[in-house]
Amino acid sequence: MLVIGNGRMITRDASSAFFENGAVAMDGNTIKMVGVTDEVKKTYPDAEFVDAHGGIIMPAFINAHEHIYSAFARGLSVNGYAPKGFLDILDGMWWNIDRHLTLEQTKLSAYATYIDSIKNGVTTVFDHHASFGHITGSLSAIEEAAKDLGVRTCLCYEISDRDGMEKSRESVMENVNFIRHVQKEDSDMLAAMMGMHASFTISDETMELCNELKPEGVGYHIHVAEGIYDLHQCLKEHGKRIVDRLYDWNILGPKTLLGHCIYINEHEMELIRETDTMVVHNPESNMGNACGCPPTMELVHKGILTGLGTDGYTHDMMESWKVANILHKHHLCDPTAAWSEVPQMLFDGNAKIANRYFKKTLGILKEGAAADVIVVDYDPLTPMDASNCNGHLLFGVNGSMVQTTVCNGKVLMKDREVLVCDEKKVMADCRQAAKELADAING
DSSP: OEEEEEEEEEOOOGGGOEEEEEEEEEETTEEEEEEEHHHHHHHSTTSEEEEOTTOEEEEOEEEEEEOGGGGGGTTOOOTTOOOSSHHHHIIIIIHHHHHHOOHHHHHHHHHHHHHHHHHTTEEEEEEOBOOTTSOTTHHHHHHHHHHHHTOEEEEOBOBOSTTOHHHHHHHHHHHHHHHHHHHHHOOTTEEEOEEEEEGGGOOHHHHHHHHHHOOTTOOEEEEESSSHHHHHHHHHHHSSOHHHHHHHTTOOSTTOEEEEOOSOOHHHHHHHHHTTOEEEEOHHHHHHTTOOOOOHHHHHHTTOOEEEOOTTSOSOHHHHHHHHHHHHHHHHTOTTTTTTHHHIIIIIIHHHHHTTTOSSOOSOOSTTSBOOEEEEOOOOSSOOOTTTHHHHHHHHOOGGGEEEEEETTEEEEETTEEOSSOHHHHHHHHHHHHHHHHHHHTO
């Protein structure tokens, strides 16, 4: 038994949303009790006790869209790289990186990303992987890191024709084989999807192959209308808009996750809603790549299941919340925009997205839910309760303030010390691998 207590507890459970001095008791991978600290300790007197020291106790974060393969881009300088638009950014930086990644570098990228996620209180990660230099076995390399560190993850490989049809077929098979492996393993810590890059790099031939080979029970994870070229190419080559094309190829549905959705119209939103397809918003990426601002507030208002991701720009979900909050206020010229919608995406949307792939109830502290809990070092300057706790989080908290991270009942980090690996050694190995990658990219 493990009890975390003596903190202001945000449960995300409407029936008991906030405890001034709360505690959560966990037995194995399941929450057994939430309540006032004294009562929980009295009920479980022999449990190991982690003292929150007055900080915030809350459910661990979920990241609905990551890119592990981008880990070694931090500080990377590519010779001759001077992008004039999104396609130049893709080809000059991201596709350049993924064409040079070895399997060992992919695995170390996963270690780096998952460790940083743990340190930011993220315990469930939906990743969208690409490594066209070494495709086969890349998802297994990532899985190895996830299992070693004890994080929950949903993986897929990015199918694309951009490097030829042979590699496109290999990427399809990497998804198919990994999905079958995950289904056979039947672990609630590991899930898989059919990954796709985007409409503009996927031919009808490849779409047909995916339809033919995709195992039952999973959906797709695909970038949609992230850049305007994606839309223009679809209209020119296929005579239809992107979401219509995906609908015609049976891509949409409750298990499918659409990234970005910047250049979609009212009709496409209705298709997404009617098919109960999921959408994930990545505000920093959209701004950083100068791609535009998606109609995310409209998606939420229409009742489309919408979540929040980082697209590899950060592993701090609080940072994405802060940026999304500002982006939509600025874009809509409305200071009231995004106050409720973005936390709804982060805490409710991401949990619902995750629970379409994982059985254990995530994103909430209540009896029977997954034992995924974090402690944040935060001493409120002003009164804090259920009515204003989101305001405290938005303006007072960032990921680096997470002190303790528990996933599936296992303490992964305590008092900012990562307990599940030798972090210094892993980081040293990552720095060496990143240098080797940069040298390979720059010849």
